[in-house]
Amino acid sequence: MQITRETDYAIRCVLYLVENPGKVIMVDSIAQDKDIPKSFLSKILQKLTRADIVSSFRGMKGGFKLSKNPDQISLLTVIEAIEGPVTINRCALDENICSLSNSCTVHPVWVALRGKLESWLSQHTFEGLTAKDK
Amino acid sequence: MQITRETDYAIRCVLYLVENPGKVIMVDSIAQDKDIPKSFLSKILQKLTRADIVSSFRGMKGGFKLSKNPDQISLLTVIEAIEGPVTINRCALDENICSLSNSCTVHPVWVALRGKLESWLSQHTFEGLTAKDK
DNA sequence: CATAAACGAGACTAATTTAGTCCTAATTAA
Protein backbone atom coordinates (compact mmCIF):
# COMPACT_ATOMS: atom_id res chain seq x y z
CA MET A 1 0.00 0.00 0.00
CA GLN A 2 2.42 2.60 -1.25
CA ILE A 3 2.80 5.32 -3.82
CA THR A 4 5.49 4.54 -6.36
CA ARG A 5 8.85 6.20 -6.52
CA GLU A 6 7.75 7.86 -9.75
CA THR A 7 4.88 9.53 -7.91
CA ASP A 8 7.19 10.57 -5.10
CA TYR A 9 9.50 12.15 -7.69
CA ALA A 10 6.55 13.89 -9.33
CA ILE A 11 5.50 15.45 -6.05
CA ARG A 12 9.02 16.63 -5.23
CA CYS A 13 9.23 18.06 -8.70
CA VAL A 14 6.02 20.05 -8.38
CA LEU A 15 7.26 21.20 -4.99
CA TYR A 16 10.37 22.60 -6.61
CA LEU A 17 8.33 24.55 -9.12
CA VAL A 18 6.13 25.89 -6.34
CA GLU A 19 9.26 27.05 -4.55
CA ASN A 20 10.35 28.96 -7.66
CA PRO A 21 7.19 30.72 -8.74
CA GLY A 22 6.99 32.25 -12.20
CA LYS A 23 10.40 31.05 -13.43
CA VAL A 24 10.84 28.64 -16.30
CA ILE A 25 12.99 25.83 -14.96
CA MET A 26 14.99 23.20 -16.84
CA VAL A 27 14.72 19.47 -16.15
CA ASP A 28 18.34 19.46 -15.12
CA SER A 29 17.90 21.94 -12.29
CA ILE A 30 15.01 20.02 -10.77
CA ALA A 31 16.81 16.71 -11.19
CA GLN A 32 19.85 18.00 -9.36
CA ASP A 33 18.05 19.80 -6.58
CA LYS A 34 15.56 17.05 -5.84
CA ASP A 35 17.88 14.12 -6.49
CA ILE A 36 15.94 12.51 -9.33
CA PRO A 37 17.45 10.69 -12.35
CA LYS A 38 17.26 13.21 -15.18
CA SER A 39 15.89 11.09 -17.99
CA PHE A 40 13.29 9.58 -15.70
CA LEU A 41 12.24 13.03 -14.56
CA SER A 42 11.87 13.99 -18.20
CA LYS A 43 9.20 11.33 -18.61
CA ILE A 44 7.49 12.41 -15.43
CA LEU A 45 7.35 16.01 -16.58
CA GLN A 46 5.76 14.86 -19.81
CA LYS A 47 2.95 13.27 -17.82
CA LEU A 48 2.56 16.36 -15.67
CA THR A 49 2.40 18.46 -18.83
CA ARG A 50 -0.31 16.28 -20.36
CA ALA A 51 -2.26 16.55 -17.11
CA ASP A 52 -1.93 20.32 -17.39
CA ILE A 53 -0.23 20.64 -14.04
CA VAL A 54 2.86 22.20 -15.59
CA SER A 55 3.43 23.78 -18.97
CA SER A 56 6.51 23.23 -21.05
CA PHE A 57 8.61 25.49 -23.26
CA ARG A 58 10.88 24.01 -25.88
CA GLY A 59 14.07 25.26 -27.38
CA MET A 60 16.75 27.41 -25.82
CA LYS A 61 15.72 28.96 -22.51
CA GLY A 62 12.98 26.36 -22.43
CA GLY A 63 11.85 24.43 -19.39
CA PHE A 64 8.80 24.06 -17.21
CA LYS A 65 6.60 26.12 -14.95
CA LEU A 66 3.39 25.52 -13.07
CA SER A 67 0.27 26.06 -15.13
CA LYS A 68 -1.96 26.64 -12.09
CA ASN A 69 -1.78 28.28 -8.72
CA PRO A 70 -0.36 26.03 -6.00
CA ASP A 71 -3.72 26.04 -4.22
CA GLN A 72 -5.26 24.46 -7.31
CA ILE A 73 -2.89 21.49 -7.23
CA SER A 74 -3.40 18.82 -4.58
CA LEU A 75 -1.54 15.63 -3.79
CA LEU A 76 -4.44 13.78 -5.39
CA THR A 77 -4.04 15.77 -8.61
CA VAL A 78 -0.43 14.70 -8.94
CA ILE A 79 -0.97 11.10 -7.85
CA GLU A 80 -3.75 10.65 -10.38
CA ALA A 81 -1.70 12.26 -13.13
CA ILE A 82 1.05 9.71 -12.59
CA GLU A 83 -0.64 6.52 -11.37
CA GLY A 84 -4.22 6.97 -12.51
CA PRO A 85 -7.10 6.68 -10.08
CA VAL A 86 -6.57 5.70 -6.45
CA THR A 87 -8.44 2.45 -6.09
CA ILE A 88 -7.43 0.66 -2.87
CA ASN A 89 -8.84 -2.57 -4.23
CA ARG A 90 -9.30 -3.36 -7.92
CA CYS A 91 -13.00 -3.92 -7.51
CA ALA A 92 -13.61 -0.55 -5.85
CA LEU A 93 -13.06 0.94 -9.28
CA ASP A 94 -14.78 -1.59 -11.49
CA GLU A 95 -17.43 -3.92 -10.08
CA ASN A 96 -17.12 -6.36 -12.94
CA ILE A 97 -13.57 -7.24 -12.03
CA CYS A 98 -14.65 -9.39 -9.11
CA SER A 99 -16.82 -12.47 -9.36
CA LEU A 100 -18.21 -11.95 -5.89
CA SER A 101 -19.03 -8.28 -5.88
CA ASN A 102 -22.74 -8.62 -5.23
CA SER A 103 -22.38 -10.90 -2.22
CA CYS A 104 -19.16 -9.41 -0.86
CA THR A 105 -19.58 -7.54 2.41
CA VAL A 106 -16.17 -5.85 2.22
CA HIS A 107 -16.92 -4.19 -1.05
CA PRO A 108 -18.77 -1.15 0.34
CA VAL A 109 -15.96 -0.69 2.84
CA TRP A 110 -13.38 -0.36 0.08
CA VAL A 111 -15.58 2.06 -1.78
CA ALA A 112 -15.93 4.17 1.36
CA LEU A 113 -12.21 4.10 2.05
CA ARG A 114 -11.46 5.14 -1.47
CA GLY A 115 -13.70 8.14 -0.98
CA LYS A 116 -12.01 9.09 2.28
CA LEU A 117 -8.54 8.76 0.84
CA GLU A 118 -9.40 10.87 -2.17
CA SER A 119 -10.84 13.53 0.04
CA TRP A 120 -7.83 13.55 2.39
CA LEU A 121 -5.42 13.75 -0.51
CA SER A 122 -7.27 16.54 -2.24
CA GLN A 123 -7.35 18.63 0.91
CA HIS A 124 -3.58 18.91 0.85
CA THR A 125 -2.74 21.44 -1.82
CA PHE A 126 0.75 22.64 -2.65
CA GLU A 127 -0.09 25.97 -1.13
CA GLY A 128 -0.41 24.29 2.27
CA LEU A 129 2.70 22.24 1.61
CA THR A 130 5.08 25.15 1.43
CA ALA A 131 3.62 27.33 4.14
CA LYS A 132 6.44 27.81 6.62
CA ASP A 133 4.16 28.56 9.53
CA LYS A 134 1.57 25.96 10.61
CA MET B 1 -2.19 2.78 -4.52
CA GLN B 2 -3.74 -0.65 -4.16
CA ILE B 3 -3.79 -3.68 -1.95
CA THR B 4 -2.45 -6.75 -3.72
CA ARG B 5 -4.55 -9.63 -4.93
CA GLU B 6 -2.95 -11.76 -2.23
CA THR B 7 -4.29 -9.43 0.44
CA ASP B 8 -7.70 -9.38 -1.18
CA TYR B 9 -7.70 -13.19 -1.10
CA ALA B 10 -6.62 -13.18 2.54
CA ILE B 11 -9.51 -10.94 3.50
CA ARG B 12 -12.04 -13.05 1.62
CA CYS B 13 -10.61 -16.08 3.30
CA VAL B 14 -10.94 -14.68 6.80
CA LEU B 15 -14.45 -13.62 5.87
CA TYR B 16 -15.31 -17.22 5.01
CA LEU B 17 -14.04 -18.42 8.37
CA VAL B 18 -16.04 -15.72 10.13
CA GLU B 19 -19.13 -16.93 8.28
CA ASN B 20 -18.53 -20.48 9.55
CA PRO B 21 -17.79 -19.95 13.21
CA GLY B 22 -16.27 -22.77 15.21
CA LYS B 23 -15.86 -25.24 12.34
CA VAL B 24 -12.52 -26.46 11.12
CA ILE B 25 -12.44 -25.75 7.39
CA MET B 26 -10.19 -27.23 4.69
CA VAL B 27 -8.23 -25.09 2.23
CA ASP B 28 -10.21 -26.63 -0.57
CA SER B 29 -13.58 -25.43 0.69
CA ILE B 30 -12.40 -21.85 1.05
CA ALA B 31 -10.68 -21.93 -2.32
CA GLN B 32 -13.83 -23.11 -4.05
CA ASP B 33 -16.27 -20.85 -2.27
CA LYS B 34 -14.18 -17.69 -2.54
CA ASP B 35 -12.71 -18.41 -5.96
CA ILE B 36 -9.02 -18.44 -4.97
CA PRO B 37 -6.32 -20.68 -6.50
CA LYS B 38 -5.86 -23.49 -3.99
CA SER B 39 -2.09 -23.68 -3.76
CA PHE B 40 -1.84 -19.90 -3.49
CA LEU B 41 -4.43 -19.89 -0.75
CA SER B 42 -2.37 -22.49 1.05
CA LYS B 43 0.53 -20.05 1.25
CA ILE B 44 -1.76 -17.27 2.38
CA LEU B 45 -3.18 -19.39 5.17
CA GLN B 46 0.35 -20.14 6.33
CA LYS B 47 0.95 -16.41 6.74
CA LEU B 48 -2.34 -15.96 8.56
CA THR B 49 -1.40 -18.82 10.85
CA ARG B 50 1.97 -17.30 11.69
CA ALA B 51 0.24 -14.01 12.43
CA ASP B 52 -2.05 -15.92 14.79
CA ILE B 53 -5.18 -14.84 12.97
CA VAL B 54 -6.15 -18.43 12.23
CA SER B 55 -5.01 -21.71 13.75
CA SER B 56 -4.28 -24.79 11.71
CA PHE B 57 -4.90 -28.49 12.31
CA ARG B 58 -2.94 -31.08 10.39
CA GLY B 59 -3.80 -34.59 9.37
CA MET B 60 -7.16 -36.09 8.54
CA LYS B 61 -10.04 -33.81 9.44
CA GLY B 62 -7.55 -31.00 9.58
CA GLY B 63 -8.07 -27.48 8.37
CA PHE B 64 -8.28 -23.96 9.72
CA LYS B 65 -10.36 -21.91 12.07
CA LEU B 66 -10.17 -18.39 13.47
CA SER B 67 -7.99 -18.06 16.51
CA LYS B 68 -9.67 -14.86 17.72
CA ASN B 69 -13.11 -13.37 17.85
CA PRO B 70 -14.10 -11.51 14.70
CA ASP B 71 -14.16 -8.25 16.62
CA GLN B 72 -10.49 -8.73 17.41
CA ILE B 73 -9.52 -8.95 13.74
CA SER B 74 -9.51 -5.78 11.66
CA LEU B 75 -8.72 -5.10 8.03
CA LEU B 76 -5.43 -3.65 9.23
CA THR B 77 -4.58 -6.87 11.07
CA VAL B 78 -4.94 -8.89 7.89
CA ILE B 79 -3.28 -6.38 5.59
CA GLU B 80 -0.25 -6.16 7.86
CA ALA B 81 -0.06 -9.94 8.18
CA ILE B 82 0.20 -10.25 4.42
CA GLU B 83 1.94 -7.10 3.18
CA GLY B 84 3.70 -5.80 6.24
CA PRO B 85 3.19 -2.25 7.47
CA VAL B 86 1.07 0.24 5.56
CA THR B 87 3.44 3.00 4.57
CA ILE B 88 1.91 5.26 1.89
CA ASN B 89 5.38 6.51 1.05
CA ARG B 90 8.61 4.64 1.75
CA CYS B 91 10.01 7.44 3.84
CA ALA B 92 6.97 7.60 6.12
CA LEU B 93 8.26 4.37 7.61
CA ASP B 94 11.98 4.95 7.64
CA GLU B 95 13.38 8.48 7.59
CA ASN B 96 16.79 7.34 6.42
CA ILE B 97 15.43 6.10 3.13
CA CYS B 98 15.11 9.60 1.75
CA SER B 99 17.97 12.00 1.23
CA LEU B 100 15.72 15.00 1.69
CA SER B 101 13.72 14.04 4.74
CA ASN B 102 14.79 16.94 6.93
CA SER B 103 13.98 19.65 4.42
CA CYS B 104 10.99 17.95 2.81
CA THR B 105 7.69 19.64 3.55
CA VAL B 106 5.58 16.73 2.34
CA HIS B 107 7.08 14.32 4.81
CA PRO B 108 4.86 15.20 7.78
CA VAL B 109 1.83 14.94 5.53
CA TRP B 110 2.65 11.34 4.64
CA VAL B 111 3.21 10.49 8.27
CA ALA B 112 -0.15 11.99 9.23
CA LEU B 113 -1.90 10.26 6.38
CA ARG B 114 -0.41 6.96 7.35
CA GLY B 115 -1.79 7.41 10.86
CA LYS B 116 -5.26 8.19 9.55
CA LEU B 117 -5.29 5.18 7.28
CA GLU B 118 -4.13 2.80 9.98
CA SER B 119 -6.71 4.04 12.39
CA TRP B 120 -9.48 3.79 9.82
CA LEU B 121 -8.49 0.28 8.81
CA SER B 122 -8.28 -0.92 12.37
CA GLN B 123 -11.74 0.41 13.14
CA HIS B 124 -13.23 -2.00 10.62
CA THR B 125 -13.29 -5.39 12.29
CA PHE B 126 -14.70 -8.58 10.82
CA GLU B 127 -17.55 -8.37 13.26
CA GLY B 128 -18.72 -5.22 11.55
CA LEU B 129 -18.08 -6.75 8.15
CA THR B 130 -20.61 -9.54 8.47
CA ALA B 131 -23.34 -7.72 10.33
CA LYS B 132 -26.31 -7.73 7.95
CA ASP B 133 -27.82 -4.64 9.48
CA LYS B 134 -25.41 -1.80 9.50
C1' DC C 1 0.01 -50.05 12.67
C1' DA C 2 -0.94 -48.83 7.96
C1' DT C 3 -2.86 -45.53 5.33
C1' DA C 4 -5.20 -41.82 3.40
C1' DA C 5 -6.25 -37.13 4.18
C1' DA C 6 -4.93 -33.06 5.48
C1' DC C 7 -1.36 -28.98 6.30
C1' DG C 8 3.95 -27.09 6.22
C1' DA C 9 7.94 -25.53 3.93
C1' DG C 10 10.81 -24.41 0.36
C1' DA C 11 12.24 -24.14 -4.35
C1' DC C 12 10.79 -22.82 -8.54
C1' DT C 13 8.47 -20.13 -12.45
C1' DA C 14 5.78 -16.80 -15.25
C1' DA C 15 3.70 -12.48 -15.72
C1' DT C 16 3.43 -7.83 -14.60
C1' DT C 17 4.96 -3.56 -12.89
C1' DT C 18 8.47 -0.39 -11.66
C1' DA C 19 12.28 2.17 -12.60
C1' DG C 20 14.75 3.57 -15.40
C1' DT C 21 17.97 4.54 -20.26
C1' DC C 22 18.79 6.04 -24.91
C1' DC C 23 18.17 7.78 -29.38
C1' DT C 24 16.04 10.67 -32.77
C1' DA C 25 12.99 14.45 -33.92
C1' DA C 26 10.90 18.93 -33.24
C1' DT C 27 11.36 23.70 -31.40
C1' DT C 28 13.19 28.08 -30.59
C1' DA C 29 16.31 32.09 -28.79
C1' DA C 30 20.12 34.26 -30.18
Place this chain on the structure above:
DNA sequence: TTAATTAGGACTAAATTAGTCTCGTTTATG
Protein backbone atom coordinates in the same frame (compact mmCIF):
# COMPACT_ATOMS: atom_id res chain seq x y z
C1' DT D 1 22.45 28.60 -38.55
C1' DT D 2 23.22 26.53 -34.43
C1' DA D 3 23.18 25.21 -29.76
C1' DA D 4 20.05 24.33 -26.17
C1' DT D 5 16.10 22.43 -24.80
C1' DT D 6 11.75 19.40 -24.57
C1' DA D 7 8.78 15.35 -26.98
C1' DG D 8 8.16 10.77 -27.96
C1' DG D 9 9.04 6.07 -28.55
C1' DA D 10 11.62 1.94 -28.17
C1' DC D 11 14.17 -0.48 -25.22
C1' DT D 12 16.06 -2.76 -20.83
C1' DA D 13 16.88 -4.35 -16.04
C1' DA D 14 15.29 -5.15 -11.60
C1' DA D 15 11.73 -5.99 -8.45
C1' DT D 16 7.39 -7.55 -7.17
C1' DT D 17 3.31 -10.21 -7.74
C1' DA D 18 0.97 -14.22 -8.49
C1' DG D 19 1.21 -18.23 -8.59
C1' DT D 20 2.81 -23.87 -9.01
C1' DC D 21 4.99 -28.12 -7.53
C1' DT D 22 7.18 -31.53 -4.77
C1' DC D 23 8.16 -33.59 -0.78
C1' DG D 24 7.81 -34.00 4.11
C1' DT D 25 5.04 -34.15 8.54
C1' DT D 26 1.00 -34.91 11.19
C1' DT D 27 -3.05 -37.41 12.64
C1' DA D 28 -7.85 -39.76 12.71
C1' DT D 29 -9.40 -43.99 11.88
C1' DG D 30 -10.14 -48.97 10.32
